[in-house]
Amino acid sequence: VGSQVETLTASSAYPRLSHRQWALAAQDLLQLATTPDFSGFANDAPAATGFDNTGGQLEVSQALWEDYQSASEALAAKVAGDSALLAKITPAGLPASGDARAQAFVTSLGERAFRRPLTADETTAFVALFKQGATLLPGRDALSAGAELTIQALLQAPGFIYRQELGSTPDKEVSALSDYEVAARLSFMLWDSLPDAPLMAAAKAGQLHLAAQVAEQAKRMLALPRAADKLVEFHRQLLELRRYDTLHPQGLPDGIGAALRAETERFVKAVVVDDRGGFADLLSKSYSFVNKDIAGLYGLGGSYGSDLVRADLNPEERAGLLTQPGFLIYRSGDTAPILRGVFINLKLLCADLPPPPVFTPPKMSGVTRREKVSSITGPGTCGEGCHARVINPAGYPLEYFDNQGRYRTQDSGKAVDGSAAYAFSEGTQSYDGPVEWAHVIAQSKQAHECYARHWLEFGYGRAYASGDAPLVQRVAAASLSDNRSVQELLTLLVQSPSFLSHKSEAP
């Protein structure tokens, strides 16, 4: 496997920035203290990757164009109307007036916005716009007026909105990316934002097309806070953590949903960023972050406030993401084993489930939840094909948790049965209870490959294709056999031929 090389996948030459990327890039371009609010941007159509940054599918509709327009105008007015803010983005040694000043301002800001030097035509167009400032914004200082128009246009320009990837030999189907294109791929993959000055300098110096050069930059970039945000954002989207905000579990305080989401985000950050851990750690660490509302769900004594603090958990009951109450509450109720099992299959194991059968549990009393579900989907039922082999066994070990994510040993007066066996692609594995199950997944080739595949999709901003399999297997092997951290997996992904070159789609 290690010696096989992936075949390149054709992709868009103009992937659009996700909303988050647009906002972070605008923030960095204008050196603002806070990220512009992008919550009102028109929703994109969902992509089958499940991620928001599958750029080749993202469009600029009328509604989004209007949103770009209003956001650009507001940001431009804010920066240009505040001399301190304007000074931050004004290049040093700016000529005092005239064409030279317009030229210097446009060249400097334009290069950062477009992640490459502007072409001569682009420079001419932006300089002309800058100079219209005096008439279009009468009564304003010429620099401020010119800057406002320039910013307004840069943030709506295709050079900002799309990550242009034509390669260094655009007339060929397959082409190595230019150094500037590599810089942008790298910064949007690791930061969801623009290249910083060192990265642009490396591109300008032609030092950003060899795998080793890119790896070195990636290591530097991963140590910065923007990378931490991106690492958390990946898991936020993969695990649908935003949905936790509106959970209203019966008997628990209102607002606990937001705390449950914060818990998982803190945990991911602690494992992946602070401790530089790997995928297996996400599924096996027996600590988390709790406040007064969450501590009780873990059966923790002691006094806690509203803020989340790190707490060690019982390692015989808890192991990582799958045993956190947010995950368990989001997928609870009579069909919890199925909801939890389907999620694990789809998102953690990338199992290709056949169409879901018509299903609802009957009202039965005096039986465990497992008995109910088995009676409908277990061996000998119409749901057997899929449920008995993969869905139920992924959910049953989590029967040790009730609808509030509390650990339990009894269900309806009977002992919980958390034993099961799962048919992994690499072979069937048996286990008993949530901790064993989490550790089995943490050591499964199928799970590591699935995780690597998600990172390829989120990192590259495109859907996985069969030609990517060797790369995914290589990254997964590093994760599983060599115990590489998540950050190291990203460093591997950016060194592959798939990352460093572009294959065109058919005209």
Add this chain to the structure above:
Amino acid sequence: MREPVVGRRIFLRGLGAVSVGLPLLDAFTPRHARAADLPRCAVFIRQANGVAQAGNNEPERFWPKNLGALTQAGLQAETDRTLIELAGYASKLLVVRGTRFAFPGNGCGHSGGGNQVLTAAQVSTDPKGQYSLAMGESVDNRMASAINPNKLEPLTLLTGATEGYLPVVLSYRGAKQLRGADNDPFTVYKRMTGLAGMDQAVVDQVATRRKSVNDLVRAQLQGLLANKRLSSEDRRRLELHTSAIRDVEVKLSCTLPEMRQRELDGINPVDGKNYEAVTQMHMELVALSFACDYSRVATLQMGAGNDGTQFAIPGFRNGALLPRFHQISHRIFSDGAEGDPIEGAQEMHHEIDKLHARLFRYLLDKLNAYTQPNGTLLDNSVAVWTNDLGHGVSHNYVNIPWVIAGSGGGYLKQGQYIDAGNVTHNQLLNTLLNAVGVRKSDGSPVDDFGDPSLKKGQISGMLA
């Protein structure tokens, strides 16, 4: 194709921003307008999970008892049927049974139904399952491109979260070109109103600046499009972007009362407990859009089917929180089982249907409150309540619920319950396209919307 008639917007411009939260305002209709000149509008609201109609050994709880004329007294007497909630609109209803979706889903019944309901197109093989897409344009898109002023795209609205197992499915620009749907009413409202209320001198200045910026952006996009090697998909996306850029501010000239604006601003649109309130807000925006001649076409996807929505219905089981709607819709889990595994599941489904009937009535109330020379905005529009499935239990594609209100200014029959005779529903979509004034390029009635393999024509029983 009918030339769009722009009336009220231009008329309104001189008035500046006017609050029209309450029943309207004859002043908004141009005094010289003739009924035939009035714009036609269409809104499609889509409930998920089928309805509690007869089938699978369950009694009929949805459709009226008898085909033929619908009357207020008649519907009110049918206390076990959903349409009792719409009795007050009996004379303006056209209820159509006997249509089916032509094509199978591809791994997910909800997605496949949602793909087809407004497109009558096939369901994609890639992507499949809950991400399947329609292989053709949707009817709202076709209507908007024919009748919307200023080439506006249709309003595309969603009640519920965008993240989850089943995503947005309803509106398509073309094969696999799914349109995103907006779920936050205040966001939509702000976009619709734009600079409304600002001083005209300021508006003019902003417009001049925008024109300069637009010219620059358009020129750069044209530069990209000049590249012969551009992929067809990139070309399509960049052309869409180019056409999205407009120099003339296309905005509502009327606004909601400030108090209502604050309510729109304050609500969490993805919290399941706000399902009805958010749906109502979306409906108000649709009515405002039609009344003030913004977009004349809108869709509203209410929930995603298998999305975990739970309802609590006042007066039903003491207002207790019911099981997940999707699970209620799946109440029978094996062939030949007796009774319902979720006790009273069909009754619950029926109550949820009635809840949606009341939501539909809320929309009709809003549309009906605007008076026009020959009746109300509702009379000149087509408001449609439909579903991604026929029967809830079997998740099938037959006998799709179609409850239509408003005649499109006299095109559709009113006060009737008809059986279309188990035809594919493209014929119903053809009829609705004609009702809002869309025609084929030669001026003849549309008879060929949807997949080309389907039998052409309108449903004659729907015609006035």
